[in-house]
Amino acid sequence: MGRMEIVYGVLVVLHLIGWAMVLGGALAGLRTATLTPGAFHGVLTALVTGILLVGLASSGVAGHEPNNVKVAVKLVVALVVTGLVVVARRRPEVVTSGYLGGVAGLTALNVAIAVLWR
Template sequence: MQTLYNLLVVLHVLSWIVVLAGYLKDVKGPRVNLWMAHGLTVAFVLGLALTGIASASDAVDDPNNAKVAVKLVVALAAIGLAHATRRRPAPNPLAHVVAVLVVANVVLAYVW
């Protein structure tokens, strides 16, 4: 179970990297692109899977539920904005908001 958990952690981090790379690709004419929207969705699903595995398994430490709840709210806000504004033409200033939410979620993961 630990190996599966570690693999999902790597994929989860890679999905956040995809989101940030998608943002940096269009930073001059900001817009929410497909990489950002799909990367956020994958990161969200993987985060749910990681939380479920950590809660159910004795091989992995139990998650901090308060941290998970805060990260869930931030991720849902980012996903909602990304999918709602993905078809808006550039410049879309909400792309910056999505990027800030993603960075906030990553900072929460490592600082808390």
């Protein structure tokens, strides 16, 4: 395993941790209708590491050639989740249990796309 494969693996782990932080932050706040601050950091981590992973895979230095349609769908979902989390951070009064359910559902959808779309 080369150095870039190790970097790629570390980025995958950080990417998954980022999405776990978003999902956990949304689910933890369902009862009180608040989004935890960790969700904001998690979504930024997931977004940045996802972009880096696609860059590494596309360049051929690590990973395998990405499915660009899958990447585009995942990016759109990730940007929607990022937007929802940023709005929730700036305007906490708009956050409801349904809002957090949407964040959690879209996060789960993004993970499902990553795992199930081959």
